[in-house]
Amino acid sequence: MRIASLHIYPVKSGAGIALTEAAVLPAGLRDDRRWMVVDDEGAFVTQRTLPALARLVATPTADGLRLAVDGEALAVATPPPGAARIAVQVWRDRLELPEAPEAAAWLTRHFGQSLRLVHQPLGAIRPVSPEWGAAGDHVSLADGFPILVATTASLEAVRALAGPEVGMERFRPNVVVDGALPWAEDGWLRLACGGIELELVKPCARCVMTTTDQATGTVTGPEPLKALRALRRSGDPRVQGVLFGWNAVPRGGGTLRVGDAVTVTATREAWPILEKRQRAG
Numbered sequence: 001m002r003i004a005s006l007h008i009y010p011v012k013s014g015a016g017i018a019l020t021e022a023a024v025l026p027a028g029l030r031d032d033r034r035w036m037v038v039d040d041e042g043a044f045v046t047q048r049t050l051p052a053l054a055r056l057v058a059t060p061t062a063d064g065l066r067l068a069v070d071g072e073a074l075a076v077a078t079p080p081p082g083a084a085r086i087a088v089q090v091w092r093d094r095l096e097l098p099e100a101p102e103a104a105a106w107l108t109r110h111f112g113q114s115l116r117l118v119h120q121p122l123g124a125i126r127p128v129s130p131e132w133g134a135a136g137d138h139v140s141l142a143d144g145f146p147i148l149v150a151t152t153a154s155l156e157a158v159r160a161l162a163g164p165e166v167g168m169e170r171f172r173p174n175v176v177v178d179g180a181l182p183w184a185e186d187g188w189l190r191l192a193c194g195g196i197e198l199e200l201v202k203p204c205a206r207c208v209m210t211t212t213d214q215a216t217g218t219v220t221g222p223e224p225l226k227a228l229r230a231l232r233r234s235g236d237p238r239v240q241g242v243l244f245g246w247n248a249v250p251r252g253g254g255t256l257r258v259g260d261a262v263t264v265t266a267t268r269e270a271w272p273i274l275e276k277r278q279r280a281g
Helices: 051-055 101-111 152-162 225-231
Strands: 002-008 017-019 021-025 035-038 057-061 064-069 072-077 085-090 093-098 116-119 147-151 175-178 188-193 196-205 243-251 254-257 262-267
Touching (some): 002 021, 035 085, 064 101, 093 116, 101 116, 147 152, 147 196, 188 243
Parallel strands (some): 147 175
Antiparallel strands (some): 002 017, 002 175, 035 116, 057 064, 085 093, 188 196
């Protein structure tokens, strides 16, 4: 097996960027989800409620970000140490994060609602859920875990039902592995790649975000959730719903590169999947 592609999402729920190599930090790939859009109350805003965020292209720069929507760009500086912080919430986590004030009016104009942009400095620690991670594991502003691993073979199994228009970008992975059998990842516990071990700790339950076309920021219909309901309903009550990909925690740092060999170094009993049911329609 090998790494087929690497991806980061500099702004949570914004457009992804494909990389040829990526530094691995304890909280995930460098520059992945260190920025987040929030509303006036500080609650995180994602494609779940604002699909158009898929059109927000954020490119890391030496001193911050370059934001772009529909060809219009804005340079945003990383808030300096000591900058005023605001209270924000991402799922159950409450954080105090510095705001990039120059982005507020620009985001509000492009997306038609009052929005702000905050940054997570490296010292702002957000722990991984102790139910799934080890003491000291922490994460960026991703939903819950540092790295999401997916495989090309499992995508093809979904596309066989959902159709070819469903691409890997719908699932927003960080590390895509080629050369495995479909759903082989359900039995992986640890992977070695690029001198780093990734511990797969929890399967990823998928939501309505997967139905958004990542190029246009529009919801296109029920797929791939309809296909996943036929193929991938979790049989373990700890993680309910339909599954695609695995959340992982890095064990050690270094650099991952496209083409790196991937080896399974430890396995687990495969995650239970409920028996396939007949699809309606």
